[in-house]
Amino acid sequence: MPASSEERFIAEHFERLAADLPGAFGLRDDCAELLPAPGQAFIVKTDPIVEGLHFLSDDDPAAIAFKALAVNISDLAAKAARPFAYLLALGLPERPETAWMARFTEGLSEAQAAFGCTLAGGDTDRVPGPVTVAVTVFGECRAGTMVRRAGAVAGDQVYVTGRLGGAALGLALRLRTADGWPLSSDARSAALARYLRPEPTLGLRAALRAHATAAMDISDGLVKDLDRMCRQGCDGEVGANVDFASLPLFAGIRESLAAGHREALQLVSAGDDYEILATVPAAAAGAFEGLADRGGAPVTRIGEITAEPGVRVLDNSGQPIGLARAGFDHFER
């Protein structure tokens, strides 16, 4: 009996991605053996991406693979953990074409190099449904020191990395709902790249570890995720005031707003940003910003934690702006 096609498939496409990890056993066992370095714990997360929900059928397979890993690594980045390894469960509706698989594993390979982690194992199924890429990531941090979502205190300064709204703008462009907007071709291609290739901010690790009272990545939109953080303040629920003018908007969003496309406002907090949201005691703000800069992960101060619950996004005259209902919720009707 020749080796089964499942084994040939694994050997052909995935084996080299696991070559650097002895505990992956060359993907020739049923399980992997993983051991954190002395004094370190594993920080773990699983967040699958699904065709038609997190990516589109005709997206570049390399980008799909990169995104599958990036959305999970983004959580590790916000927890100040160092990426180590991942498991990959791939569900494909039909036997994939060789060219599709080649691009897909190219994307994994790029992501591994970008994030510093190695394939440890996984599973491939032919499924009666959309393409599903379920990654489980393992990061390391000193045991007991994971930066938590819970911990913000009234008076803490609120920071974000990068720029907001780019991925949502990219998706709007892909779905052709932003056709009339006055976007430069640079802004257009940056937004499309952003939707397809989130870039987890691993450079913020030292700054978070030294100064953050709380942190999480922004996957479901700034307002929704900041609200989640505030509900778990260190001493019970807190709130936040956010200065709209201070928000680091993606270039195309700023241009579109300036040209009167108010719909662009909803993209600011629509999700898929994969930037890091962090709170820092006011006294440590300067030191935090300095460490962030040195890590190549500059941050923007966007507001302050308040004793009063709720998240308020305020304009220059202190009036609330209606971003609060935006954001993505899988179980809202």
Next chain:
Amino acid sequence: MPASSEERFIAEHFERLAADLPGAFGLRDDCAELLPAPGQAFIVKTDPIVEGLHFLSDDDPAAIAFKALAVNISDLAAKAARPFAYLLALGLPERPETAWMARFTEGLSEAQAAFGCTLAGGDTDRVPGPVTVAVTVFGECRAGTMVRRAGAVAGDQVYVTGRLGGAALGLALRLRTADGWPLSSDARSAALARYLRPEPTLGLRAALRAHATAAMDISDGLVKDLDRMCRQGCDGEVGANVDFASLPLFAGIRESLAAGHREALQLVSAGDDYEILATVPAAAAGAFEGLADRGGAPVTRIGEITAEPGVRVLDNSGQPIGLARAGFDHFER
């Protein structure tokens, strides 16, 4: 802004399942922190189950949940690892009914109690496809001592736990392809239970650790999985002779074969058994059987590893029986 429905959904259905694990942070963080006990490593595995492929739409949600965990725990059992924790990524095509979720989490709760592990975290998505339950399990074993798939040597005795073919017979009954077979009502209900509720053989741990040269669970069928094991013999490829008469067949299969239903033969090696296949040096056979009995996981000797590659299932006169083509392969056409 009230807590989002996603957070209420997690709190209502899943939080209590994570209560015993401090590193799960009450499912209120983005990641979990997991640390193996001193000297132990994590043995990890992910194997999703998908509606229409591994279970049917109208199966009891408690059984679906139990199976999602059991098929992964089965791998840990074969590696002589002790179950510790799991992550759960749930993809649901629509907002689930409360009654469905209640049964689903009952099944998880039962499985946790049966296998001794705790929910550490996860993710829930509304997906444009079938129900998908992707579990990642974490087991512990002393670092460097995982029982490998690779390691069988010519002369080793081949063992299996439990009985073969029950799950495939249960599925045949569900799909009404075995309607005319002469099954007692006991055999019928046992087979249906078996298809829905695989029972990983955790009691074989001590015996495996002490004596097995190789082990794996049988998920894709006896012949296919034994062939995989033989391809990775300790000193290169080996083979196996299996005595058909010695195979511990599920009661309904034996009855059906005796009544002349030769089709039942194909169920013997059709997959979904989740029994453990192990090889043991001939000199340790008695000790292995004794430890297996003491662990409440009796084993049956079914054959012997040979220097000649290939798996041969032989009848009483030494003639090969055509089980070799059976078994499940996701990428065979």
